Amino acid sequence: MDCRLGCGACCIAPSISTPIPGMPNGKPAGERCVQLNEDNLCRLFGKPERPKVCLSFKPCADVCGSTNESALETLLELESVTKASA
Template sequence: MQCRLGCGACCIAPSISSKIPGMVQGKPAGVRCVQLDDNNLCKLFGDPSRPKVCEQFKACPDVCGDTSAQAMFNITELERLT
């Protein structure tokens, strides 16, 4: 599965404990990453400073569902459960 351009759920819903440029303490769940642009695209995509956890995330139907709204719900729920 390819990421849906402009979704951004994986950059908003989960907490990220890794250092992110502009967010040196990481990112709390439900907070928009400062590296997410106005089109919900990662400004660090392909940049070596992009956190490994972000680089390793792979979109899949079980997590991302059929819509961006489903992805946000699913990732928020997974965050809540962990």
């Protein structure tokens, strides 16, 4: 499956614990990445400074669903159920 252009759910829903250009402490779950442009496209796509976790994400029908909204909902739920307890 290819990414749905303009979705951006994987750049909003998950937390990222490693530095991102413009977000030196990573980003919390549910927060829009500063590298996500106004068209919901990653400014770092294909660049070496793109975080490893982003490079590792592979879209699939079970996660991405058929709409951008369903992808965001699913990824937020996965983030919630896999969140480490403090």
